[in-house]
Amino acid sequence: MLNDFLKHLxxxxxxxxxxxxxxxxxxxxMALTVLLTLLLSGFLLLFHYQPHPEHAYESILxxxxxxxxxxxxxxxxxxxxxxxxxxxxxxxxxxILTGAYRPPRQMNWWIGFTLLLLSLFTAYTGxxxxxxxxxxxxxxxxxxxxxxxxxxxxxxxxxxxxxxGESYSLLRFYVMHILVIPASIITLVALHFYRIxxxxxxxxxx
Amino acid sequence: xAEVHQxxxxxxxxxxxxxxxxxxxxxxxxxxLIPKPKxxxxxxxxxxxxxxxxxxxxxxxxxxxxxxxxxxxVCTHLGCTVRITGDELVCPCHGSRFDRTGQVxxxxxxxxxxRMPLQIEGEILKVSLS
Numbered sequence: 001m002l003n004d005f006l007k008h009l010x011x012x013x014x015x016x017x018x019x020x021x022x023x024x025x026x027x028x029x030m031a032l033t034v035l036l037t038l039l040l041s042g043f044l045l046l047f048h049y050q051p052h053p054e055h056a057y058e059s060i061l062x063x064x065x066x067x068x069x070x071x072x073x074x075x076x077x078x079x080x081x082x083x084x085x086x087x088x089x090x091x092x093x094x095x096i097l098t099g100a101y102r103p104p105r106q107m108n109w110w111i112g113f114t115l116l117l118l119s120l121f122t123a124y125t126g127x128x129x130x131x132x133x134x135x136x137x138x139x140x141x142x143x144x145x146x147x148x149x150x151x152x153x154x155x156x157x158x159x160x161x162x163x164x165g166e167s168y169s170l171l172r173f174y175v176m177h178i179l180v181i182p183a184s185i186i187t188l189v190a191l192h193f194y195r196i197x198x199x200x201x202x203x204x205x206x
Numbered sequence: 207x208a209e210v211h212q213x214x215x216x217x218x219x220x221x222x223x224x225x226x227x228x229x230x231x232x233x234x235x236x237x238x239l240i241p242k243p244k245x246x247x248x249x250x251x252x253x254x255x256x257x258x259x260x261x262x263x264x265x266x267x268x269x270x271x272x273x274x275x276x277x278x279x280v281c282t283h284l285g286c287t288v289r290i291t292g293d294e295l296v297c298p299c300h301g302s303r304f305d306r307t308g309q310v311x312x313x314x315x316x317x318x319x320x321r322m323p324l325q326i327e328g329e330i331l332k333v334s335l336s
Contacts, residue, residue, distance in 0.1 A: 137286060137299070140284070140285045140286065141284035141285055141286065141299065143285075144283075144284040144285040145284060154231065154235075157231075157234075157235035158231065158234045158235050161234070161235055161236060161237035162237040162238075162240075164285075166237075168237040168238075172234075
């Protein structure tokens with residue numbers, strides 16, 4: 001059954017000219033691979049990170065020094081996050097430059113753009129988790145900036161119920177980072193690929 | 207019955223949606239209020255024509271012409287902690303400058319620094335931090 005599931009992920013027919021590397025540079029595909037890396041490394045980091053202000057930084061230090069493979073895993077997760085955003089940027093650029101947002105692919109462009117925003121937001125919420133100076137002040141200034149948006153106070157009230165660096169807000173960012181946004185991203189990625197298949201594959205020109 | 211373009215069901219659904227959203231918002235934005243103890247400073251510890259800075263509480267107790275007041279050190283721009291340098295308070299994040307009464311001298315800060323309520327009880331100054 002697993003085999004059939006994996007097989008169905010591949011299209012029945014692919015135009016030979018669409019396989020040319022210099023068309024899409026496989027950017028979307030690479031972004032997907034990096035996303036899988038992030039999910040897996042993040043999952044493993046879950047076992048050691050403690051989402052409470054008093055223990056968060058210590059748990060990160062423990063990961064770096066005491067836990068076997070901790071430094072590697074954390075580095076992998078951070079590097080993958082940089083690579084992910086970079087590849088998403090290049091992928092968006094490719095889509096724009098090849099006109100792959102035009103009808104009948106407009107819906108997929110919206111899905112993709114939402115994915116980009118969600119990915120940026122995941123990266124931002126993950127940034128606070130180590131609770132070091134960089135994390136704290138990035139979040140402090142960012143959340144103050146959010147208040148300038150329309151409904152900014154309400155958005156900030158939900159993201160930071162007490163104050164940046166306090167227990168409720170750290171937990172909130174943690175839940176956003178490991179559950180809410182990844183679940184949304186996975187759902188939308190599935191939809192993103194569904195739409196590509198429905199639109200008969202990658203744009204058949206160039 | 208009159209022809210209406212919206213059914214009763216859709217109106218009820220919408221109202222349930224609104225009530226549900228408001229309930230969810232209130233649930234998510236509430237957090238316990240932990241009362242912060244007042245900061246107590248001995249009057250003699252504050253240098254005359256100077257400031258006593260409390261980094262963790264982000265407050266400076268200032269004595270100016272015999273008057274005591276407490277300035278919040280949270281920059282009114284995006285919330286970094288301002289530093290006292292000479293006669294000015296400077297924010298390290300985006301360069302806002304304030305004078306010793308908290309008024310904005312230059313930079314992106316939109317408002318003066320907040321004054322925290324300060325009570326003088328004999329030789330002790332008490333600053334409310336919340």
